[in-house]
Amino acid sequence: MAKPKNKYKVPVLDGKISIPKIVPGASAYEHMIEAQKDDMEALGFPFKLQDGWKDKALGVFKEILDHNKAVRDYMDICVRCGACTDKCQFFLGTADPNNMPVQRQELMRKVYRYYFTPSGFFKSLSNAQELTEEVLKEWYTYFWQCSECRRCSLYCPYGIDTAEITMAARQIMDSIGLGQKYTTEVIHKVFKTGNNIGIPPAALRNTLDDLEEEIEEEGGKGVKIPMDVEGAEVLLVPPSADFFAMPHMESLKGYAKVFHKAGISYTVSSYASEAGNFGKFIGSYQNTKEINKRIWDEARRLKVKRVIIGECGHAWRAAYMYSNTMNGPFDFLDSKYKQPTHICDFTLGLVKDGVIKLDPSANDDKVVTFHDSCNVARGSRIGDVVGGQFTIPRELIKAAANKFVELREGTTKESTYCCGAGGGLLTEEVMNVRLAGSMPRMQTVKEAVDNHGVNFYALICAICKTQFTKVFPLYGLDEEMVGGIHQLVSNAIIM
Amino acid sequence: MAPLNLTTAIYLLFTYTVGLIFVIAVVLRIYQYAVTPQPIKIMLTPAPLTKSGAFARVLGEVFFFKSLFKSNKATWVFGYLFHISFFLLIFMHFLRHFIYANPLPWWYNIFVGIGIVCGIVMVLSLFLLLMRRVVIERVKFISLFQDYLILILLMLIGLAGLSLNYVLTPAALTVVDNQLDPYMNGLLTFQFTNIPSNPVFLIHYTLVMLLILYIPFSKVMHFVGIFFSPTRNMADNPIEERYYRPNAKDLSI
DSSP states (O other): OOOGGGGSOOOOOOSOOOOOOOOTTTTTTOOOOBOOHHHHHHTTOOSSOOTTHHHHHHHHHHHHHHHOHHHHHHHHHOOOOOTTTTTOHHHHHHOOGGGSHHHHHHHHHHHHHHHHSGGGGGHHHHTOOOOOHHHHHHHHHHTTSOOOOOHHHHHOTTOOOHHHHHHHHHHHHHHTTOOBHHHHHHHHHHHHHSSTTOOOHHHHHHHHHHHHHHHHHTTOTTOOOOBSOTTOSEEEEOOTHHHHSTTHHHHHHHHHHHHHHHTOOEEBOSSSOOOOOTTTTTTOHHHHHHHHHHHHHHHHHTTOSEEEEOSOHHHHHIIIIIHHHHHOOOTTSOTTSOSSEEHHHHHHHHHHTTSSOBOGGGGTTOOEEEOOOHHHHTTOOOSSSTTHHHHHHHHHHHHHOSOEEOOOTTSSGGGOOOOSOTTTTOSGGGHHHHHHHHHHHHHHHHHHHHHHOOOEEEESOHHHHHHHHHHHHHTTOOGGGEEEHHHHHHHHBOO | OOOOOHHHHHHHHHHHHHHHHHHHHHHHHHHHHHHSOOOSOOOOSSOOSSHHHHHHHHHHHHHHOHHHHHHOHHHHHHHHHHHHHHHHHHHHHHHHHHHOOSSOOTTHHHHHHHHHHHHHHHHHHHHHHHHHHHHSHHHHHHOOHHHHHHHHHHHHHHHHHHHHHHTSOHHHHHHHHHHHHHHHHHHHHSOOOOOOOOHHHHHHHHHHHHHHHHGGGSGGGHHHHGGGOHHHHSOSOTTTSOOOOGGGGGOOO
């Protein structure tokens, strides 16, 4: 069998994250597959460009400017200081100047100037550009090479957030029929079956039965994964990958063992069987809200006291940051608890209270490192204190394993690099973009492996897990290294 | 009241027009930023948990360029030097109006000396900022006409201002100074007097007016926009305090 390695452009791992010389158009040929008719229509979007698309697009643009302070503000205030130019992993990986955050924004800003500012009058001088099909093509290429990780915003003197601009551009493109297959397909599946993967309730129950058996074989007697149980105390909403993908399933086993040992009744839901929220990736307020709503409807129907979200990055941001605004208030839940709670916060609390016991020596064969996922690190908080999203996962890892090392300084916590596949990029057709985007992170992983013998790469994001499982072998690393924090907990928990 | 010459009449009209456009355009812009709703919380975490903490974060950006310091030290140094000297100069121009009296206070020359140092620092830092745009490949690539325009305009203002001290004879400068004070007073009290007719001064004055006219329509509006940046000015408390903007619901997409 031919190695898949040859198909892809795999960056060289020399341990350096260097700033490349710009190569215009270097990734201009990496395109997403366009959305399908039934998916677009299910989301309330037209299919393919229709007559009058330009007016429609400008109408939506205007609507966003009038309803979104971030986009309104950020269109005007960039001074092109260049602070962001060397911060984006997609620029570092592809060398394409349109992947420099400021230049990605410029794709939209030049259209903004043409239609919404007086400088549109001095077209060529001020770089104002009419919205043409050519421009749309550029938008479709480069606004789908951004993972909305917000690393650029961290370094911007005004906090200009390219993710907001990318979302706005995707909103405009969707509204005129120019959608991306992967995200629209996934959202359509959520509406049809309750999860991103399209597992129907009966199949989900089967999977859970298999998992219960596996746990039992591994010595976890009587551990159950209940589904749709009314009156349980906790509604657990993991990303659907936790139900079927490896290594995600190992973490689900971990959650189940924690609930079992703590003696807290819980349930997963076949209706809200997905924590992920791809509506956010395409910047659609309506779709994000609808997807989020399933979780809280289900919490109400199942009469639970609290909602706990599994290991998933953007899902946590959507649940933590958007839920209360979009679907709140949650006065029907127990106000003693944070609604929602992150699974790491929940488990660490139980460990600290002595309700469950972990034996870190069970993971003595592992040297663990931790990758901060962007939506957790820069888009949300875990626990009660500032920076809890950094300390809580690390404390939990240290409680579950003895050997822990940090990745290279300056690439962790809020400065973390994206895995390269967030924001709706986790799809096969842009594998080269994903590889390029993963390059900075992989340099530091390789360094940790070589210098510290790291052999376990702990994550709390389903997309990160899938992405790294895919790219590790291409870089010549073992995909078995990739796993969730609750996989460590699962090994260490004393049953 | 002494009869006004034609130059003064033109400059009075010009000054008031520019002032009016600046105030109206900036106020409109502030209003627009203020009323546009932010549909959801998007602060970049880790973020302060309280509103006052978030405001302090914005002030940290305004006074110390904290994020820029994290991202690029050279740009921070050049940018910081420029902004500090620029603001000191604006402040001292206003202050001068209050301390310019007959006889001059003994420390007036020290005051002017500080101003000259600021002017030199400003022009030099602008030159370095301009060099960045020409020399560094990435920055050159992203630079637009308007980025060079504002740097060059500011440099010309600085050079013209410095020229008043270095090109003019002390006697000629005193003539300008003596005429400028009543002219400025006149702008506020409508007791108009003639504008200093020295060409170097008029160049300086004209360029400043052009700058003020250009500001509301340029990237210089970042001095307003930074206060409205949601990734910086929002508190991290979405669970503790429900953030809800009813008009965000109008977003149909």
